[in-house]
């Protein structure tokens with residue numbers, strides 16, 4: 132739109148009708164606008180900084196000068212002690228990460244299969260579709276902690292030959308069982324939002340049902356559900372901590388061991404910090420993907 | 435007389451108790467264009483979808499090059515490979531660039547190599563003046579360009595018959611013309627076509643035969659001049675009058 136102004140203005144020496152090349156100079160009025168805009172944004176930044184300093188400073192001084200602050204900081208923020216136990220907690224966090232990687236890959240696989248089965252209309256699939264629906268309903272409706280307890284303590288209690296007693300493996304299994312149900316629903320909702328005309332267009336081109344799914348429906352569906360899936364990934368990282376209840380030495384369990392030894396809660400705070408170190412960037416990234424995907428969908432709506 | 439590309443014999447289609455098509459019989463000889471006109475809800479889209487086997491007919495026979503494609507033993511995918519279809523909207527795959535949209539079927543359905551498919555796609559794009567849009571994503575194209583790409587995409591598999599369902603009704607009048615001139619071009623090159631449209635002026639230009647549909651029945655058919663200017667049935671006249679008043683003639 133600026134070019135429009137530039138073309139009409141008198142200092143434009145280049146008279147070629149559609150050349151928007153170097154000849155354009157901002158007009159006096161535009162220069163004025165730009166100066167005014169700059170001044171305004173400088174003022175906004177100033178106001179934001181000043182108000183932040185006042186508000187945050189007040190909060191901080193209230194906390195620090197409060198009578199309980201000394202005991203509080205002794206119990207939760209004993210940094211020297213915290214850094215002493217940090218290596219053990221980080222080691223434990225390795226277990227959380229490992230759990231996350233294994234679980235996320237398996238959940239992606241099983242969740243996708245469940246979603247495909249539930250959205251399939253083929254008659255041969257009917258019994259599986261029913262089973263998948265029941266599965267999803269059941270496992271989305273039970274607190275994950277219960278599933279971890281049931282799998283982690285229940286399966287070894289069966290004393291079956293060849294079935295593992297390894298709490299780590301049982302813990303992962305419980306996480307996968309639960310999250311597959313969550314993720315299946317997310318992917319299914321993505322598949323359902325792909326416009327039916329897209330399927331019709333693909334089938335009209337002669338693509339088979341499977342090809343339509345693979346090249347047309349799934350790519351669009353997965354792109355659309357990437358933000359909620361990333362949200363689930365953040366939850367998954369945190370929820371791997373729940374397997375500590377089975378005795379898996381993850382970050383939480385490591386912190387618990389230290390804390391019960393010293394009657395100080397700084398190890399928990401350290402563990403919380405480590406989780407945040409991973410989850411905050413991931414959350415920010417999720418936010419950005421979500422914003423982008425909304426922009427993209429809006430752009431499509433306009434076309 | 436040679437076998438027509440498409441022949442419908444007493445085709446009937448109902449959704450539940452609502453009869454949408456009744457006693458539809460037409461023949462479409464090679465290199466001709468048949469245009470369906472009729473009010474909204476008269477069954478034009480349904481008819482095209484039945485021919486494309488996207489809907490199952492309830493009675494009658496549909497023949498493509500003499501073969502009964504309504505037979506239960508027929509593989510719909512096989513038939514659709516020989517037909518091109520463009521819908522009113524949502525034709526293009528938004529996650530693929532223009533050229534990827536076009537090469538999808540030649541590669542995945544017809545087993546062409548990627549390079550070969552791209553060469554042919556670019557030839558088609560050049561022919562229809564869209565070469566510079568090859569790498570663009572559909573949301574960056576105007577509605578008219580999108581519809582032209584959709585037409586090109588259906589041409590890429592060299593269909594025996596092209597089914598065009600109100601391909602301009604989602605467009606504003608300026609864009610309508612560029613899409614229609616693309617269709618005229620195809621007609622001049624001998625493409626066999628079946629169209630549903632609200633554009634009577636356009637129908638007059640490309641149609642070899644115009645069929646007026648009302649409540650799922652063909653009420654009147656014939657040369658475009660006969661139907662559009664000297665309709666015999668009062669319903670046809672009434673419909674054309676309404677279209678005329680809406681400024682579409």
Ligand SMILES: Nc1ncnc2c1ncn2[C@@H]1O[C@H](COP(=O)(O)OP(=O)(O)OP(=O)(O)O)[C@@H](O)[C@H]1O
Nearest residue numbers: 449452454472473474475476477478479480481600
């Ligand atoms: N899947 C369906 N289920 C039930 N009824 C349907 C279905 N598809 C179409 N119909 C009905 O069939 C009738 C014909 O619809 P169709 O889309 O073929 O009309 P049309 O002539 O293409 O109209 P338009 O000009 O608005 O596109 C309508 O009454 C519609 O409600």
Ligand SMILES: [Mg+2]
Nearest residue numbers: 478479480600
């Ligand atoms: Mg229609």
